[in-house]
Amino acid sequence: xxxxxxxxxxxxxxxxxxxxxxxxxxxxxxxxxxxxxxxxxxxxxxxxxxxxxxxxxxxxxxxxxxxxxxxxxxxxxxxxxxxxxxxxxxxxxxxxxxxxxxxxxxxxxxxxxxxxxxxxxxxxxxxxxxxxxxxxxxxxxxxxxxxxxxxxxxxxxxxxxxxxxxxxxxxxxxxxxxxxxxxxxxxxxxxxxxxxxxxxxxxxxxxxxxxxxxxxxxxxxxxxxxxxxxxxxxxxxxxxxxxxxxxxxxxxxxxxxxxxxxxxxxxxxxxxxxxxxxxxxxxxxxxxxxxxxxxxxxxxxxxxxxxxxxxxxxxxxxxxxxxxxxxxxxxxxxxxxxxxxxxxxxxxxxxxxxxxxxxxxxxxxxxxxxxx
Ligand SMILES: [Zn+2]
Ligand SMILES: [Zn+2]
Numbered sequence: 001x002x003x004x005x006x007x008x009x010x011x012x013x014x015x016x017x018x019x020x021x022x023x024x025x026x027x028x029x030x031x032x033x034x035x036x037x038x039x040x041x042x043x044x045x046x047x048x049x050x051x052x053x054x055x056x057x058x059x060x061x062x063x064x065x066x067x068x069x070x071x072x073x074x075x076x077x078x079x080x081x082x083x084x085x086x087x088x089x090x091x092x093x094x095x096x097x098x099x100x101x102x103x104x105x106x107x108x109x110x111x112x113x114x115x116x117x118x119x120x121x122x123x124x125x126x127x128x129x130x131x132x133x134x135x136x137x138x139x140x141x142x143x144x145x146x147x148x149x150x151x152x153x154x155x156x157x158x159x160x161x162x163x164x165x166x167x168x169x170x171x172x173x174x175x176x177x178x179x180x181x182x183x184x185x186x187x188x189x190x191x192x193x194x195x196x197x198x199x200x201x202x203x204x205x206x207x208x209x210x211x212x213x214x215x216x217x218x219x220x221x222x223x224x225x226x227x228x229x230x231x232x233x234x235x236x237x238x239x240x241x242x243x244x245x246x247x248x249x250x251x252x253x254x255x256x257x258x259x260x261x262x263x264x265x266x267x268x269x270x271x272x273x274x275x276x277x278x279x280x281x282x283x284x285x286x287x288x289x290x291x292x293x294x295x296x297x298x299x300x301x302x303x304x305x306x307x308x309x310x311x312x313x314x315x316x317x318x319x320x321x322x323x324x325x326x327x328x329x330x331x332x333x334x335x336x337x338x339x340x341x342x343x344x345x346x347x348x349x350x351x352x353x354x355x356x357x358x359x360x361x362x363x364x365x366x367x368x369x370x371x372x
Contacts, residue, residue, distance in 0.1 A: 002070045005052030013066070017057065024053040032092060046091065051080045058176070107236035110137065114245045119216060121253040125285050125310050127218035132246060133211045137233040140200035145237050147204040148193030155194050157186035164188040205234050214246050219261070219313035222250035255283045261319025262309045266326045269293065274327045282323050284308050291323055298355075299327040300366060 006013055009023040031039070031046040039045075055073065056062050064072050115134045139145040148154050156162040160183035168179050182188040196202025212231060220226075225245050232242025256263040267282055277295030281288040284305065291303050302322050309319025333341065355362065 002051070003048060005055045005065065008048050008052035009056065011056075015056070017059075020053065020056045024049060024057075028092065043091075050091065054080055107239035109239045110233035110235035110242035112242040112245060113232040114247060116247040116249060117214065117216070118249045118251055119220075120251045121256060121258070122285055123216065124220050124222075124248075124250045125218060127220075128216045130214050130216060131211055132214050133209060134244075135207055136210045137205050138208045138210065139234045140197060140204055140206050142199035143193075143197035143204060145204040145234075146193070147197050147200065147202040147237075149195040149197050152193065152195040154191050157183060157190055157192045159183055159185040160190065162190040164190040204237055212244070216246075216248060217313060219311040219315075220248050220250070221258070221313070222248070224248050224313075256285070256321075258310060259322075261312050261317075262322055263319065264322045264324060266324050267291075267303075268326050268328050269297065271327050271329050274298070274325065282321075284321060285310075289321075293325070297325050297327070299325065301325040 006015070009015075009020060009027065011019050011023045015023070027049045028046065031042045031049065054061070055065050055078075061073065061078060064076055064078075068075075113134055113136055115132045117130050117132060119128055119130070140147075143150060146154060157164070160166055164183050164186060165188070166181045166183050168181055170177055170179060183190070186192045193202050197204070200206045212228070214226060214228070216226065225247050228244040228246065230241045231244035234241045256265050258264075263285070265283060267280065269278075269280070274293065274297045275295065277293050277297065279290050279292045282291045282303075282305070285308065289305060289308065291305065293303070302324055305321040305323065307318045308321035311318045330337065330341075357365070
């Protein structure tokens, strides 16, 4: 059963045209999907309100309804069909024009721009400056963004009288409606260049290639982004520009694995040398550094070079370089090597094999160094 349009809009039977319009607008504002996204019945309620408004805002239709009710309207050929509109958003636009409920309040901010740079681990540790080049919308310098050829006046738009909006009366499946639209001549600006800028054709903006120096801070990690506020696309006149996001990719380094601020590297040491102990050069970010292996160094032992890791982003302290000893057992022995090892093996005693650590401590260390 269609509902009583007076009840739907909540107006008395002697309500003026103005009251009806006001009630409908207030109801629409309440039911707008931006405001009332959680009400599943909002769409149905708005359709009812729209129908009520269609009936009561037309004097002839209203008179028919007052005398004969919905039945009288139907036999008179009135058949509202709001389902012709795809969504409730379209329905709102049909009644009030797009952006009528505060969606567009001013000149639009520029969009963001994203670029990617690739650096190596050393650059990530030291920090680096990079030039990035990208396409961006810039303010037109010729007209300084106002869209008018320099020296020519900017006039009030004749079509909309400077309001930026047009009222259009249209016939729709459910009657005559007044809609508000953005002026198509001045695109809502209200003002228009009498002679559009010849460089940007009156847009005030143009696409250009831009280069920018980007400072990559020491300690940056792969996949992090640097945001340069206001360095993206220019906005419309009077609105801020978008931001530039620089995605930093740090190339993998075959010598180091990064673990937070620490670097981890593996050092191959032949088994006899690990037994004897030695001072060896290990690669560091800046070159190499000597590291002392104690006699009897075991596979998986970790030597730590303090402060030779990555700097912590935004703080001074550097992480450590952890050197994991990889004891290599010699393969493909010559006859002489075999003889030597056989002799050595004959001399080995329990004492040579005994560890200072208990098995439990060894396990804990192995697990701990993995978790660190
Ligand atoms: Zn221009
Ligand atoms: Zn206009």
